[in-house]
Amino acid sequence: MEFLGTIPRRVEETRKSFTGGTVLSRLSETSDYSVDSEAGSSGVFAISSSTEYLYENRPRIPKETWGARHTLILMGFLGFAATYGMRVNLSVAIVAMVKHTLVANSSNENSEGTCPMPNNGGDQDSSLEISGEFDWDENVQGLMLAAFFYGYAVSNLFGGRLAEHFGGKLVLGWGIVLTGILSIISPFCARIAPELFFAIRVLEGLTEGVTVPSMHQLLSTWAPSVERSQFSSFVYAGVQFGTVITMPVCGWLCNTDLFGGWPSAFYIFGGLGVIWGVFWYFLVYDLPEDHPKISQEELTYILGWTEGNKQKEPLAVPWREIFTSRPFYALAILHFGNSWGFYTLLTELPTYLSNIQHFDMKSNGLVSALPYLIMWLVSVIYSLVMGLLARRGRISLIGIRRLSASIAAYGPMLALVAMCFVNCDRTLALVVLCLAMGLNGAVYCGYTTSHMDLAPNFAGTLMGLTNSFGTIPGIAAPSVTGAITYGNQTLGAWRTVFLLAAVLYCTTATVYVAFISADVQPWNEGVPARAKKDEGEKTKF
Known part of the structure; x- marks a missing residue:
């Protein structure tokens, strides 16, 4: 054999x-x-x-170099790149949208803990006055950045279940296309009223919130277990790819006259989301057996490694078993802690680099994207290494999950603690931030894939539940950061922001490592399985 x-x-x-x-x-x-x-x-x-x-x-594994499953993975990767382009654009554009003035200091670091302006040849002019259209203070900016996650939290709850009933192709596809349309009309709404812009961002979160649970549902059907970590990592690496592309491009767009400057960041990335939807409709199918051009060899391979793990028809959700499952809570807790650190940097990094380290708009987008470029590269390389070790029997699945979670959480924790000591050293600050995000790239072989380990039949529902819980930081982190730094754009205030994220990384990762499981849970068979419990099992050893 x-x-x-x-x-x-x-x-x-x-x-x-x-x-x-x-x-x-x-x-x-x-x-x-x-x-x-x-x-x-x-x-x-x-x-x-x-x-x-x-x-x-x-x-x-089929001999063919490119199969139908690879097309799904590529389209998923591009889809998440598009979604994060539409999510992240505000983080950069808001610096150009609002009016604010920063005062340069002549000393290396003054008594209030602020950094001096770069000297001759630095990135910014001596005057830091930015004449944006909107008079939004730090609290309002925090609310605008958090608005997306109000809708995102709600739709995650039912996004996975919708995908299990109607198919991940339909739910994910429409989620991204509708987000693109809303992104295109965002500048018009911002100029009408801030409340309307806030509402549009909430709706964008609502439409985009179904994407991750829907993709989990598709992966549980299409991804053979021996390729699951690699496929998941590659698909969700689109998050970093979209961030890497969006931040520098948005920084450049905000400094041009194209479509009025900052509005172009919403028009262009929203348009890309709509265009992606056309290709998604014609290239992707919910089930391997429904794909008209899949080879028999690939179909046999996929079904051989997924049969028995994923039901073709949705089962009734065993809510009681899920909410009494220790591994599920370990998964949800780490999802919360990782999201807090990730969203703190995702939404606030451009502001930190602009207000504290004094990078200008053009450099801000490029420099803000660099940590996510490192994370993207690490996530892809790391997943390939883990897949190789798993296929050779060098590491168990639970070993992959615990090791990956530890690297992805304890690494950024140490880096964020180090951020408290970089002071005004711009180069060192950027290196440490790159280290934090780079190590977090191991996350896609960690808790992100645990949903499919625990219950392939309910992978979408589980991701919807934990992602809803993990979305709370998306709402709270920008608001908390805005409250901490309101009228206090100092090194000391930002140290508090970084330390809070570090503490949550540490505590939640410890819970996950201690209590997570990589075994398919008994409740994966759904509610009907309980009624058949007394019929006996044919597979007992």
């Missing part, structure tokens, strides 16, 4: 049928199991003595 990969479930906890047949009995105390398939053929399952994980003779 050729061992092609690991199944991330301990043998003693496995109670289900696998591809090729049902495990009927244990043949010896060492490794072998007999298997009888419906066709009458038999096979052998073996256990690695070093990893204690089950190896199966599953279908080979």
